[in-house]
Amino acid sequence: MENCCWHCFDTERLDASSAVLCNFEVYELLQDVKKQSSGKKKKSQQKNLATITYETLRFLESTPCKYQSERCIREFLLALTKFQLTKSEKLQLLNTRPTSAVEIQLIIEESEERLKDEEVEEILNLVKTLLPGPPEEAAADGAEDT
Amino acid sequence: MFVLAKLQDVVRIPPWQFNKPLTEAITEELNRKLSNRVLYSVGLCIALHDIVKLEESFILPGDGASHSRTTFRYVVFRPYVDEVLTGRIKSCSSDGVQVSLGFFDDILIPPSALQQPARFDEAEQVWIWEYEDGKHSLFMDPGEEVRFRVAAETFTDTTPAGPELSPAEPSAPPADPAAGQQRHTPYLITATVNEPGLGLLSWWANLS
Numbered sequence A: 001m002e003n004c005c006w007h008c009f010d011t012e013r014l015d016a017s018s019a020v021l022c023n024f025e026v027y028e029l030l031q032d033v034k035k036q037s038s039g040k041k042k043k044s045q046q047k048n049l050a051t052i053t054y055e056t057l058r059f060l061e062s063t064p065c066k067y068q069s070e071r072c073i074r075e076f077l078l079a080l081t082k083f084q085l086t087k088s089e090k091l092q093l094l095n096t097r098p099t100s101a102v103e104i105q106l107i108i109e110e111s112e113e114r115l116k117d118e119e120v121e122e123i124l125n126l127v128k129t130l131l132p133g134p135p136e137e138a139a140a141d142g143a144e145d146t
Numbered sequence B: 001m002f003v004l005a006k007l008q009d010v011v012r013i014p015p016w017q018f019n020k021p022l023t024e025a026i027t028e029e030l031n032r033k034l035s036n037r038v039l040y041s042v043g044l045c046i047a048l049h050d051i052v053k054l055e056e057s058f059i060l061p062g063d064g065a066s067h068s069r070t071t072f073r074y075v076v077f078r079p080y081v082d083e084v085l086t087g088r089i090k091s092c093s094s095d096g097v098q099v100s101l102g103f104f105d106d107i108l109i110p111p112s113a114l115q116q117p118a119r120f121d122e123a124e125q126v127w128i129w130e131y132e133d134g135k136h137s138l139f140m141d142p143g144e145e146v147r148f149r150v151a152a153e154t155f156t157d158t159t160p161a162g163p164e165l166s167p168a169e170p171s172a173p174p175a176d177p178a179a180g181q182q183r184h185t186p187y188l189i190t191a192t193v194n195e196p197g198l199g200l201l202s203w204w205a206n207l208s
Helices: A023-038 A044-060 A070-083 A087-096 A101-107 A117-130 A135-145 B022-034 B177-183
Strands: A012-021 B002-013 B043-059 B066-077 B084-093 B096-100 B107-109 B118-121 B126-131 B136-140 B145-155 B187-192
Touching: A012 A023, A012 A087, A012 B066, A023 A044, A023 A087, A023 B002, A023 B043, A044 B022, A044 B043, A070 A087, A070 A117, A087 A101, A087 B084, A101 A117, A101 B084, B002 B022, B002 B043, B022 B043, B022 B066, B096 B145
Parallel strands: B107 B187
Antiparallel strands: A012 B002, B002 B066, B043 B066, B084 B096, B084 B145, B096 B107, B118 B126, B126 B136, B145 B187
16 A cells, blocks of 8 residues: 655644544544545545545444444443543453453453452453444344343 | 544645635645655544634735645544554565555564464465464464554655765666655554464454
8 A cells, every 4th residue: 555655844743643533433534524525526636535534444344333332432431430441441442342351451451450350351241231242243142142 | 543633734725626615625635635645753644534723815926826724633543552453464474474454554563573483484475373382383374364462663754855876877767756665664563463362363262
């Protein structure tokens, strides 16, 4: 992929990272961009935008953010406040939707010291119940319970 | 893995676009300039998020276009160090394993950062994790999904530096920037999979 570096003499970086976005926010924005550009005729001018939007949307659709909504994210973050996780840890839980303790250990630094086993189980449970997952998973769980 | 970068620039709108609403013309121009390009020390720019401030537009002498200083926020791909991401293996070489996210390909896992012990099979051009000292050979095949941790990021300034002063080729075309720039990736992410839970998703699938 040709990502040539454009050294913009004029583009001043006021703040290289003024805010962090979760995958869901980017997913929504790019869907908006796609909708707006699909109405226009002049596509050739925005080839770069079209390419990156298409590829990034394709990537994001293979992640759990596809099933998320603003409300469930807010509920999830509220439920996590008692564990005192850092912003980046909560962000990764949202973006990756872990299903095993190994993944929790990867995301949460020093998880063995900061969290007890029951707390790890509780986080996994919160992830499973508050963050929607792919429909096949729900069907498999339903089959397991019967 | 995405951040909002607050940037400022003077945006030039040519006269034939004066029929468009100014914000629309500026949005298009900014996307045309930055989207799918790497900004040095910022990251891979994706799309414009919003315009924060739009100052007065000026028309400069000798140029019919309008110039407006704009402060705006852009969605940029820039994972932070230690973030855990999932991508697909693009290829293996003696330099390591190259992972791609679809919209970004320059992610490299050097041999030292693979699950040890690892060996490179020259015939099949694939890296193999010799789990339990060779009892199980786990192949890192292209196309497989792999979970990795960002270890480092490297920005390289690839602005053209002018023609090379080599006396050997006086007739060569001056400053062939394409050939020179492709040798340096403007934004390279170095990753690691040398941790429990990292590597091919299939290696850890039975745990969940």
